[in-house]
Amino acid sequence: MLSNLGISLTTAGFLLTACPLISAEPTDVQTAPVYLYGVEFTRPSFELKIAKETYELIQKSIEPRKLIVRNVTTSGLDEAIKERKADIVIANSGIYRRYLQKGWRDVLTLATGVQPNPDLAVGSLILANKNLGVKTIEDLKGHSIALNTPSAFQGTLTIKKELLDRRYDPDSFFSKILYLGTNPQKRLEAVRNGEADSTFLSVCYAERHKRKTGIDLTEGLDVVGVKPNLSSHCLTSTDLYPNFSLLVSSNLSSQMIRQIAENLLRIKPNADGEYWTFASDYDPVDKMYEALKEGPYQHLKSWTLTRIWNEFKTLILLLILSLLFAIWHIYTTGKAVYKATNDILKATQDQKKKAEEIQSIKNALVVSSLSSVIAHELGQPLAACLFYANSLDKLLKNWTAAKKAMALEAAEALQQQLTRVTDILSIVQNYAAKRKSKKEFIYLNDSINKIVANFVRSQPASEKLFRLNLCKDELKVSFPQLEFEIAISNLIRNSYQALKDKSDPEIRISTNNSRSSGFEICITDNSGKFTEEVRSQLERPLASKKEEGTGLGISIVKSILRRHGFGVKFQRSDDHNLVCIITVFPNENSPTSGGKNE
Numbered sequence: 283m284l285s286n287l288g289i290s291l292t293t294a295g296f297l298l299t300a301c302p303l304i305s306a307e308p309t310d311v312q313t314a315p316v317y318l319y320g321v322e323f324t325r326p327s328f329e330l331k332i333a334k335e336t337y338e339l340i341q342k343s344i345e346p347r348k349l350i351v352r353n354v355t356t357s358g359l360d361e362a363i364k365e366r367k368a369d370i371v372i373a374n375s376g377i378y379r380r381y382l383q384k385g386w387r388d389v390l391t392l393a394t395g396v397q398p399n400p401d402l403a404v405g406s407l408i409l410a411n412k413n414l415g416v417k418t419i420e421d422l423k424g425h426s427i428a429l430n431t432p433s434a435f436q437g438t439l440t441i442k443k444e445l446l447d448r449r450y451d452p453d454s455f456f457s458k459i460l461y462l463g464t465n466p467q468k469r470l471e472a473v474r475n476g477e478a479d480s481t482f483l484s485v486c487y488a489e490r491h492k493r494k495t496g497i498d499l500t501e502g503l504d505v506v507g508v509k510p511n512l513s514s515h516c517l518t519s520t521d522l523y524p525n526f527s528l529l530v531s532s533n534l535s536s537q538m539i540r541q542i543a544e545n546l547l548r549i550k551p552n553a554d555g556e557y558w559t560f561a562s563d564y565d566p567v568d569k570m571y572e573a574l575k576e577g578p579y580q581h582l583k584s585w586t587l588t589r590i591w592n593e594f595k596t597l598i599l600l601l602i603l604s605l606l607f608a609i610w611h612i613y614t615t616g617k618a619v620y621k622a623t624n625d626i627l628k629a630t631q632d633q634k635k636k637a638e639e640i641q642s643i644k645n646a647l648v649v650s651s652l653s654s655v656i657a658h659e660l661g662q663p664l665a666a667c668l669f670y671a672n673s674l675d676k677l678l679k680n681w682t683a684a685k686k687a688m689a690l691e692a693a694e695a696l697q698q699q700l701t702r703v704t705d706i707l708s709i710v711q712n713y714a715a716k717r718k719s720k721k722e723f724i725y726l727n728d729s730i731n732k733i734v735a736n737f738v739r740s741q742p743a744s745e746k747l748f749r750l751n752l753c754k755d756e757l758k759v760s761f762p763q764l765e766f767e768i769a770i771s772n773l774i775r776n777s778y779q780a781l782k783d784k785s786d787p788e789i790r791i792s793t794n795n796s797r798s799s800g801f802e803i804c805i806t807d808n809s810g811k812f813t814e815e816v817r818s819q820l821e822r823p824l825a826s827k828k829e830e831g832t833g834l835g836i837s838i839v840k841s842i843l844r845r846h847g848f849g850v851k852f853q854r855s856d857d858h859n860l861v862c863i864i865t866v867f868p869n870e871n872s873p874t875s876g877g878k879n880e
Contacts, residue, residue: 317367319353319372336546359377370529375391376523376567376577380578388527395555399513405485405514405522408520409505414504423450426457426458428480439574442574469481483500486515670692784810790805791804810859851863
């Protein structure tokens with residue numbers, strides 16, 4: 283009595299959490315029959331000893347309603363559940379998990395003598411034609427197999443899950459799959475007559491059939507891929523899952539369900555060790571459906587929103603966060619770029635304004651420099667023109683035949699000086715208009731000799747001042763002769779004027795051609811007056827150390843030389859003498875160094 287009370291309390295506590303309470307049932311429901319559906323458990327050939335007692339106790343629990351037991355195929359069972367024809371179902375755990383979301387609940391699970399663990403009992407035993415010599419599941423690759431139905435838990439799904447665990451594609455592993463229904467005899471016959479290479483039996487079916495009839499269903503066939511297990515006393519080729527479960531729908535009242543559970547739990551293990559108990563772990567079933575994308579995970583085979591979210595929710599969240607970050611980044615960057623652009627525009631406008639101011643100053647400097655060039659460079663030829671004009675005037679006033687040669691010489695000299703004036707004016711115009719000078723080639727050593735000779739001719743007192751040390755190598759470069767003469771003669775003139783008070787004056791001009799420094803022209807004197815202050819003063823654009831302020835200026839000399847690709851620098855020697863070094867960079871169109879007649 284006490285034991286029965288304990289069972290009743292335990293069952294009641296379980297059922298109150300599983301089923302909604304219904305205070306009373308309508309009259310038509312009280313008299314309507316209760317339909318119990320099954321596939322294997324209800325099949326006459328299966329005939330578990332506990333089956334008859336189970337039906338009797340359920341009938342007793344639902345009186346006065348009548349129990350009607352119907353054996354159907356797997357597809358028939360699916361149809362009965364979907365159309366709410368079934369009130370009670372005894373089927374494998376796969377059926378239960380497939381319809382869990384439809385309101386079905388498990389109440390009890392079967393345990394047997396050969397399947398004592400209700401959580402690990404159901405599986406598939408694979409059999410193959412003996413002539414094939416197949417021993418392992420891997421050996422079945424490329425062969426055909428006879429199964430029950432495409433969605434059957436025992437058979438099709440358990441075997442496919444085993445293949446998936448072994449990293450095979452279940453849909454392409456077999457060369458052909460024949461779906462021959464739930465009758466095992468029909469599948470075995472297909473293997474024996476060669477219609478299929480292999481098939482399966484539910485775990486413990488062969489052992490139970492042999493014990494009942496004495497016939498070994500595996501005779502003449504090879505058992506494939508037997509897995510060791512401690513949960514069942516039968517052979518299996520796949521993992522094991524929960525045993526047959528008694529499932530109830532919401533068609534039954536909680537009171538009726540509790541009565542059914544209490545009565546079935548009172549069944550003591552029979553001769554075959556069969557009794558009703560509870561299963562505790564359906565997780566392997568859920569994992570199988572998820573891996574195979576079957577049952578409640580059927581949607582994973584198609585790209586639905588649910589599947590997309592389930593499979594890529596981490597990526598989706600990352601994308602959303604990345605998008606939000608990108609929007610924020612674009613906004614902040616755009617704001618920063620807008621500010622930076624405004625700052626740049628303002629800076630550009632300020633720079634443009636300053637550049638215009640600088641250009642105005644440069645234009646003033648150019649005008650001043652050109653005025654200095656004109657005043658300085660035209661002074662000497664115009665003075666010579668005046669001298670030759672006066673000479674002609676005197677010759678004409680005292681004309682004799684003997685003075686004809688002298689007059690012609692004076693006229694020729696006057697013509698030369700006027701030509702020089704014209705050339706200088708042309709240079710000034712080119713500088714003012716920023717036009718390139720006419721292309722002209724000169725020999726450096728030869729030009730230096732001519733410049734010195736012309737200077738001595740205009741300043742006879744300077745004849746003994748010059749010390750020339752020109753290298754043997756001659757270099758031919760692109761440089762207008764007159765511009766070169768203006769630059770070099772002005773450097774020489776500056777040195778000459780600095781030597782007026784010197785007792786032993788000298789001007790040294792040398793050229794050097796070395797691999798390390800290139801071709802150089804060096805001009806220096808021994809005035810000893812070239813201080814840092816003087817150099818700073820001479821390098822200012824409008825500066826002149828002459829009292830009359832008409833000196834060409836070192837900056838103008840630099841401008842002429844650098845305009846034609848020459849480098850120029852001024853140094854002070856240890857004894858405070860001016861050292862001007864001109865570095866020659868031959869123009870790419872200039873001829874190479876060599877002799878004058880090259």
